Amino acid sequence: MTISTSKKSLLILVFLLISVLRLFAQNNNETLKTIDVIHYTFKISLSDDSNTIEGVAKVTIQFKKPITEFSLDFVEKQPDNTGMSVSSIREDNNNIAYIQGNDKLQLTIDLTKSGDIRTYTITYQGIPSDGLIISKNKYEDRTFFGDNWPDRAKNWIPVVDHPADKATVEWYITAPSHYQSIGNGVLVEQTNLGGNQTLTHWRMEEPIPTKVMVIGVARFATEYLKEIENIPVSSWVFPQDRDNGFKDYAAAIPALEFMISHVGSYPFKKLANVQSKTRYGGMENAGNIFYNENSISGTGSYESVIAHEIAHQWFGDSASELNWYHVWLSEGFATYFENLFFEDHYGRESFIKKMKADREKAIRYSKQSQAPIVDTTVTDYLKLLNPNSYEKGSWVLHMLRKELGDDLFWKGIRSYYEKYKYSNALSEDFEHVMETVSGKDLASFFKQWLYQSGHPKLAVTWGYKDALTIQINQTQKPLFTFPLDIKINYQDGSSTIVTKTVSEQTLKTILPTTKNVSSMELDPNTWLFFEQTSLIKKD
Template sequence: MKLKQRSFKQFLFIVFIFNCSFLYVSAQNHDSRFQSIDILNYNFHLTLTDESNEIDGLAEITIKFKKSVTSFDLDLVEQQSNNIGMKVDAILENNLPIIFKHNSNQLLLNIPESKTNDIRIYTIKYHGIPTDGLIISKNKYGDRTFFGDNWPDRAKNWLPVVDHPSDKATVEWDITAPSHYQTIGNGTLIERTNLDRNTTLTRWKMQTPIPVKVMVIGVAQFAVENLEEIYNIPVSSWVYPQDRVHGFKDYALAVPVLDFMINHVGPYPFEKLANVQSKTLFGGMENAGNIFYNEKSVTGNGDYEAVIAHEIAHQWFGDSASELNWHHVWLSEGFATYFENLFYENRYGRDSFVRKLKEDRLKALQYYNKNQSPIIDTTVTDYAKLLSPHTYEKASWVLHMLRKKLGDKLFWEGIKTYYDTYKYSNALSEDFQHVMELISGSDLNSFFKQWLYQSGHPILDIVWNTTARLNIEIKQTQENLFLFPVDLKINFEDGSSSIETIDVNDRLQKITFPKSKNISSMEIDPNTWLFFDLNSIKKE
């Protein structure tokens, strides 16, 4: 996803208010639940109206049991005294009522004892007004809209689910809504029927497993354009009717991005790609097969091309190959950020790519002054706080430095192998490391350890002088020691230059080179391959 730059703090506050008090308990409960059940499919039947914000829901959930249990729990925000939240009316298994308890946003089902590998279907009837997750509001033109916005674990505000990326499932949406709306959902459109003069049923079906964070619907008045198919993948744009001309122009930028990703990573993982103007809290949200962009993304000037590239990259990294645990979110956001930049390199050339890299590096360095955490920070329990320049921009730089370390051929082979291995599944950072080691034949443990699990980055003082030889001292001034190669560009008085690569492996690195010509100046990292900060570079 892309956070809206000017409302990042607002977003953190919103998510904190809705979720913070339940995160610790959920994290404790999920490990045992993960060992017990596996959701195979959700079929959500939802009725939406214009008369109120209350939704009527019926969820048919297909579950495979990993072991024998007599109870399990799902995530669902319970109804409060002000009628906000969800009230469960009944739960059935094989048309027989199940005893349940709904407390602390956990829905506990007491069931006949399961056997290992049992597959059962549970029907949950419920209703209520969502506290979050399904945003029911008016758009910028004053028209009523309904948009799912689940990240990170906000789906439980309107759906009974396992609200964690480790449990992926297929999903079906059966949405009954007033006929003046159109409905977009994950997967393929399988039915649109006018039930009467005022009500329409729309059904979407997703046949590949995805995490709950990217299972959504959008219900609004839309103008829809079907673009050219890319490798038989239908591409469409869904925008507010008032933004039809500008929106179709802006969202058509998805076509070259999709083509780039298919050619560089692998086949597109889902049935379609719909780009949707919406009320998401984010700049863009990578919902599987139907990406939601903030309603201000439509300008007619192509201003959101980078966001479109970022969110489409997520279809591979985050939606198909998903992080197993929230703390490894860089496998989504760092990848999407780097592939956004790689798309720019492919489409606009190296200079555009380098400009974006430098902007990202500066942003991450500035953020580090406020927060000295590593990219993988297991101390975080408020998942929204995992979204930062550490997991976006700095993590993107980790991939960039890995590309330099391995070379383009091995880097791309490793990326393709990683994706092919974990598509429709989940991975941790060590899984990605293992794939890259297997492909390259290199021990990458120190590389990943220092860049992902260790906070900080090289902060350098460089001093050079010339006698009969060129003498260079590189001093690391940060707390944690880093091992890295760095390029130094030596500029000569006659206008020529040379680049020397130095493997830095100590606090104070001293190097000498033969002096062939008079030196006028020196530059560090001339080709933009190292994530670092520079105190000074000077001649003594």
């Protein structure tokens, strides 16, 4: 049987249309069901002559089921001339057919078997529109910094750009010799290639998500501080900030020691703190944290950010959220552990000050957004970087600590990390671990604080005549159930704290006392996420 030229052209057009439509319909959920990237090797060549990068990516994949096509996230060339153009894809010595479009790179391959492991070599070049930030720092020196969160890696490297797909990675960075290069993992090789070019090879042997898979290339002054449990700690700063930068970034030492002693061994083989062009105050890239270029002052003002980003090495980088909606498992944890470090290092008063400030910030945010912490309606993941994920998430951990007590809380935290290190978890996984450790049913606790919007708003009245009468009104909907500590101050200078479980809209309680009451205080020891709308004495 033969096919006429006109019919052949029509069939080819139909085939291409079907392939493109199928490509555009694919999403990360489908990809995650079919493939698991287990290793990336990226060879990146950088130049001072232009912003064009040349890349060769080797992507090693384990297939979960028989398929003949799959896609990676990769931004194609755009009308403004940014984006990446693929020139070839090979498996061993065989060319692989591919289609690039709609931020996807679709490969058509020989039929796989479940469990097959194959490696694909993708050669490409282009100007990154995002992800790898090529620019000048505040001193007008040229720099190159990866900045991938949440799913911006696809702008410069072909990946599965989702936190659920973790892989090991190695970087071969070729750049002009007047730069130093840093990447995830340990330094394997540094070779002068001649022609004013240097090759730097970094290798990360622990699986990490693409959101924290980066390189940094710039003129650096580098200080190697010390080793903590065989982990080398270093500071990488612009030469102009050498003295102040080395002083400020030394704050990493006590923060690292705190996390190791309270949670577990450091999950990677180095900790480098790097001055960079990240858009964020700090970005927790695994093993090499990038801080904003204005992070250095010589006054230690960035200590809280340093503690926060170091906490992320455990929570976010090693034990990662399974999808972005559960980012509080990263940001809420890092915020609370930043505060816990301050409690350990500077005392309870410093800790309480930070917790109160966090509570006020989250309550202010609630005036503009009634979303819960786990908000599955968000499509712009950058909008998840809000006080719900950070400050309110931190408060969930704080209230859980009160619910369980310090011993069970810390046992649960360590158990959760041990179970999910180098892996992924959802909020319900964390809940299950804490229930197992404590023997308590925490379903209602997590449901109201994570999946329900709002918080308790309390209007309280009290009066004293032979007995103390207290009326507590929840003025918000839906209602919450929580323990409320009330400090009662007496005219003789003494005081006592009583705890009432509040679940209804109005709770009225009478407390017999022979002492005259002078005043009352709600939540005197700062354990409850709530808003006090009024506290009135009635005659």
